Amino acid sequence: MIKTIRFFDKNDPPYDAIALPNSWYFFCLSKELKKGRKKIISIGKRQIIIYRGSSGKPYAAENICPHMGGMLHKGKIRKDSIVCPIHNFEFDKTGHLQQTTFGIKNRGEMCLERVPIVEKNGIILFFYHKYKEAPWYDITFPDTENWSDISFMRLAFNTNPFYLTQDVSDTIHYAAIHKFRNVRYIQPPVTDGAKISSRVMMDGYFGLKRYDIEVNHQSIGFGFGVNETTATELGLTIRYYILSRPVTRSRMYLICGVSIKLLENFSNIHPLLSKLPKKLLTKIITPLTSVALYFHLKFRDRLYWEDRIYTPPTQGVFGITNGAHINSLNMYLNWSDHFYCEEDKLPKTKYTKVQR
Secondary structure (H helix, E strand, O other): OOOOEEOOOOOOOOHHHOOOOOEEEEEEEHHHOOOOOEEEEEEOOEEEEEEEOOOOOEEEEEOOOOOOOOOHHHOEEEOOEEEOOOOOOEEOOOOEEEEOOOOOEOOOOOEOOEOOEEEEOOEEEEEEOOOOOOOOOOOOOOOOOOOOOOEEEEEEEOOOHHHHHHHHOOOOHHHHOOOOEEEEEEEEEEEEOOEEEEEEEEEEEEOOEEEEEEEEEEEEOOOEEEEEEEEHHHOEEEEEEEEEEEEEOOEEEEEEEEEEEEOOOHHHHOHHHHHOOHHHHHHHHHHHHHHHHHHHHHHHHHHHHHHOEEOOOOOOEOOOOHHHHHHHHHHHHHHHHHHOOHHHOOOOOOOOOOOO
16 A cells, blocks of 8 residues: 655645636647638637638637627638638627628728637647736747657646646655655745746666756746756756636646657767667657656656645655755745735645645
8 A cells, every 4th residue: 555645735625716827828720720721719708719810810709799798719710810600790800890791891890708818839828817917928839849749748637726736846746746756955946926946956867776856947928937847967858838718616627748858978889879860759759758658757756746645755855855845845935926916825834834
């Protein structure tokens, strides 16, 4: 029987008691939205539609016609405009009413509620705000030169964005959940506006040989994160894209992308590797890495995100005292204030002790 401990304070609020953060979130992959096609998603009590017009540019709006409440996803796309299925009201790419049922052109006050979106690196993100305010920060996408194509997977968890993103400051979970040894800080969590980041070193094993793993974890808001894991001795860096989209306060989708970058010394593992083209090597390594990631997310991180339960680490965490860990968690809590309306912010004295 595996003994488990509950790691966080027993007074942690339940998932459905924490409001959805105002943040950029994942909508879909670019390749999933063809010209002349549309998709809808639900977030909280709202539905958002996205479509790609004839120009190739995507547009998003609240999935409701301001005239009489028609559901826009049942309508047609005409060039870069969308047409309501009830009275054929046509709204252009700016959201303004372009044409009415009888063909009368009218750019009056009637307007769709447009939703901010951004498309880059094959990913489409949208901005959610409780009161539909404009984004207050931008997403910085990492450089993809010399990196392999991104391989994506989708999973669903019964959790809240607040707990899912907490990984960046909860360094001890690498030992407690993922069973890495000698976990220690290179850089404790730091914040910079909408960004929170940390750097951690830990022990990994390839066969019987120990090697250092450096993890550079960065989240920009609650829906976009990048985790770069480097094993210099193996000549390999793996980039994980951590993208999320909440459906409700207690249910969300996690979309993870895997990309590989081979360093110059990669062939040191075995001489035969130098004879294989890098493109072939990345095609072999990427799916293997994706399988390992799926295992960790589905069977280990799930304990943390859904059950809030840890299994005790078999090896200590070095250089990270209980007090330092509490400071990191409270830093995360303070950082989260940027993304909540005043009435939704969590208490500032939430983390006072950690059960070990």
